[in-house]
Amino acid sequence: MDVNEQYFNNISERERAIFEGAITMGALFHQFVGTPVNTENAATLERSIKDAMELQPCIKKVEVVINKEILEKVKNEYSYVSLTGDMLDVKVVAEYGDRKAFIRLRYIEDLNYPLMYVERIE
Amino acid sequence: MDVNEQYFNNISERERAIFEGAITMGALFHQFVGTPVNTENAATLERSIKDAMELQPCIKKVEVVINKEILEKVKNEYSYVSLTGDMLDVKVVAEYGDRKAFIRLRYIEDLNYPLMYVERIE
Amino acid sequence: MDVNEQYFNNISERERAIFEGAITMGALFHQFVGTPVNTENAATLERSIKDAMELQPCIKKVEVVINKEILEKVKNEYSYVSLTGDMLDVKVVAEYGDRKAFIRLRYIEDLNYPLMYVERIE
Amino acid sequence: MDVNEQYFNNISERERAIFEGAITMGALFHQFVGTPVNTENAATLERSIKDAMELQPCIKKVEVVINKEILEKVKNEYSYVSLTGDMLDVKVVAEYGDRKAFIRLRYIEDLNYPLMYVERIE
Numbered sequence: 256m257d258v259n260e261q262y263f264n265n266i267s268e269r270e271r272a273i274f275e276g277a278i279t280m281g282a283l284f285h286q287f288v289g290t291p292v293n294t295e296n297a298a299t300l301e302r303s304i305k306d307a308m309e310l311q312p313c314i315k316k317v318e319v320v321i322n323k324e325i326l327e328k329v330k331n332e333y334s335y336v337s338l339t340g341d342m343l344d345v346k347v348v349a350e351y352g353d354r355k356a357f358i359r360l361r362y363i364e365d366l367n368y369p370l371m372y373v374e375r376i377e
Numbered sequence: 378m379d380v381n382e383q384y385f386n387n388i389s390e391r392e393r394a395i396f397e398g399a400i401t402m403g404a405l406f407h408q409f410v411g412t413p414v415n416t417e418n419a420a421t422l423e424r425s426i427k428d429a430m431e432l433q434p435c436i437k438k439v440e441v442v443i444n445k446e447i448l449e450k451v452k453n454e455y456s457y458v459s460l461t462g463d464m465l466d467v468k469v470v471a472e473y474g475d476r477k478a479f480i481r482l483r484y485i486e487d488l489n490y491p492l493m494y495v496e497r498i499e
Numbered sequence: 500m501d502v503n504e505q506y507f508n509n510i511s512e513r514e515r516a517i518f519e520g521a522i523t524m525g526a527l528f529h530q531f532v533g534t535p536v537n538t539e540n541a542a543t544l545e546r547s548i549k550d551a552m553e554l555q556p557c558i559k560k561v562e563v564v565i566n567k568e569i570l571e572k573v574k575n576e577y578s579y580v581s582l583t584g585d586m587l588d589v590k591v592v593a594e595y596g597d598r599k600a601f602i603r604l605r606y607i608e609d610l611n612y613p614l615m616y617v618e619r620i621e
Numbered sequence: 622m623d624v625n626e627q628y629f630n631n632i633s634e635r636e637r638a639i640f641e642g643a644i645t646m647g648a649l650f651h652q653f654v655g656t657p658v659n660t661e662n663a664a665t666l667e668r669s670i671k672d673a674m675e676l677q678p679c680i681k682k683v684e685v686v687i688n689k690e691i692l693e694k695v696k697n698e699y700s701y702v703s704l705t706g707d708m709l710d711v712k713v714v715a716e717y718g719d720r721k722a723f724i725r726l727r728y729i730e731d732l733n734y735p736l737m738y739v740e741r742i743e
Contacts (some may be wrong), residue, residue, distance in 0.1 A: 257486070258485075258488060258492070262492060262494040263494060263495070265495060265497065265498070266495050266498075269392070270392055270395055272496075273392055273395055273396050273399070274396075274487050274495065275394050275399075276398045276399075277395070277396045277397075277399035277401070277403065278397075278399045278401045278402060278403035278493055279403060279496065280400060280403065281399065281400035281401060281402065281403030281404035281405075281407070282404065282406060282407040282535070282657075283403075283407075284404060284407075285403070285404040285405075285406075285407040285408040285533050286407040286653075286655055286656055287528050287652075288532065288533035288581060289528070289532035289533050289652055290646075290652055290673050291673045291674065291676040291677055292673065292676070293676060295672070295676070296669070296672035296673050296675075296676060299665070299668050299669045299672045300669050300672070300673060302669065303665045303666050303668065303669030303670075304660070304664050304669075305495065306661070306662035306665045306666070307656050307657045307658065307662050307666060308657065310657040310658070310659060310661070310662060310699070310700075310701040311402035311657055311699070311701075312699050313436070330611065331610055331611040332610045332611075332624055332676050333612060333614045333676070334676075335676040335677075337532060337583065337584055339581065339583065340581055351647070361661075363380075364728055365378050366378070366380060366575055367574065367575040367576075367577045368575045368576050368577060370380070370384060371400055372384040372385060373385070373387060373388050373392075373396065375387065376387070376388075377532050380576055384612070389663060404535075406655070407655050408531075408533055408534055409530075410654065410655035410703060411530055411650070411651050411654035411655050412530055412551050413526075413551045413552065413554040413555055414551065414554070415554060415635065417550070417554070418547070418550035418551050418553075418554060420532070421546050421547045421550045422547050422550070422551060422637065424543050424547065425540070425543045425544050425546065425547030425548075426547075428540035428543045428544070429534050429535045429536065429540050429544060430535065431540075432535040432536070432537060432539070432540060432578075432579040433577070433579075434533055434577050447529070452733065453732055453734045454502055454732045454733075454734050454735040455555070455556050457554040457555075459654060459706055461705065462703055473591075484600070488697055488698045489696065489697040490697045490698050490699060490700075500731050500732070502729075502732060502736070506736060506738040507738060507739070508640065508742065509742070510740060512738050513636070514635070514636055514639055514739075517632065517636055517640050517643070518639050518640070518641055518643045518737075518739065519643075520643075520646035521639070521641070521642075521644045521647065522643045522644070522646060522737055523647060524644060524647065525643065525644035525645060525646065525649075525651070525707040526647035526648065526650060526651045527625050527646030527647075527651075528648060528650040528651075529647070529649075529650075529652040530651040545623045561740035567653075567665060607624075609622050610622070611629035614624070614628060615626040615644055616629060617629070617631060617636075617640065619631065620631070620632075
């Protein structure tokens with residue numbers, strides 16, 4: 256069975272790239288939000304998120320940056336916090352056929368919301 | 378600030394509907410996979426997944442069916458399992474402007490994979 | 500095989516009740532943190548968390564209250580937030596043999612931390 | 622405020638070690654189950670789970686092994702799977718005062734269940 260032929264012939268290459276990039280962004284957020292994090296483990300967490308999400312269909316590249324300024328300000332009994340969306344800056348590149356979609360997750364202060372959007376399509 | 382104007386003017390209404398529906402499908406899968414489930418709580422779990430995911434941007438409707446045949450076959454010491462992707466049949470309707478995208482998650486036996494795809498766009 | 504005989508004969512009934520209650524509290528937090536929530540779906544989310552976590556070994560009762568005051572203050576473009584630990588007030592009753600452990604999760608302002616602790620044992 | 626004095630003076634050092642180890646085991650399972658994994662990213666995922674969960678209160682050491690035999694048998698369109706409990710072998714060492722609790726998560730074939738139990742207490 257050709258899965259692309261059978262399940263995806265109703266959308267364009269550009270739309271497929273958007274579709275797969277968006278799935279991965281939603282997946283990433285909801286898989287990893289809640290993970291214990293501070294400045295000590297931020298790097299290995301960023302790396303494992305990248306490596307895991309790059310396995311998903313059509314995903315060429317994932318870049319994850321966890322906001323270290325927020326982590327440095329953490330002051331509580333146990334010196335770590337649960338990962339939240341406002342700490343995440345993520346870029347996902349999804350490719351299908353000749354098209355690449357660059358998807359971004361970034362906390363937008365004016366919206367008070369971690370926004371996912373399409374930065375550009377090539 | 379008009380968020381649609383500022384962040385989404387580079388994609389069409391059709392693409393936006395696909396984008397938002399896909400995010401929600403990825404989010405749903407990775408938020409709820411792992412939840413303890415058997416035939417007793419399947420209905421309240423289906424309902425809460427629906428209600429939570431319908432809050433996301435542009436999502437008009439979510440339908441969640443957890444496979445009861447799989448749940449009925451569960452035989453272990455504790456009579457429940459962790460929710461997995463092969464138990465899920467989900468329909469998400471995302472709407473933006475004049476366009477609606479109907480996104481589906483369904484376990485495809487031939488692929489041995491819980492596939493997310495666009496069923497149709499209106 | 501008697502699982503209790505084989506795997507749990509090195510701890511007391513009291514310790515077993517603590518052990519199972521603690522597992523369920525950790526599980527609950529990390530399964531559901533991140534879920535989209537506002538005042539509209541809080542009740543169905545509370546219910547499904549309760550029903551799911553009551554399936555776990557030795558768990559007699561789970562009560563979940565999501566802080567509605569926090570939800571009412573939510574002001575952002577999309578009128579919902581991701582569930583976080585500071586919104587949760589949870590009671591788990593775990594029972595083994597003649598002992599019951601009452602476990603609590605509650606945000607402690609002085610600690611700036613959602614603390615899990617044993618309220619009492621009967 | 623001395624959190625140990627205020628919230629944990631009703632349980633012994635041994636019970637506290639069990640309590641904290643159990644929380645972390647439940648947390649670990651429900652945070653990471655569902656993560657995309659294959660033989661390529663298993664090592665970075667193991668590492669990030671370890672580093673994140675070692676941040677939790679009283680946790681001295683976490684060892685995570687994801688079953689590579691299961692991963693090598695994966696045959697599907699996209700060459701990865703979602704992490705499930707039956708792939709996990711985890712050891713958590715929790716310490717409080719003079720006591721250490723060694724908690725284990727391991728899939729027990731006879732039970733068809735990923736069991737969490739106390740291996741020993743020192």
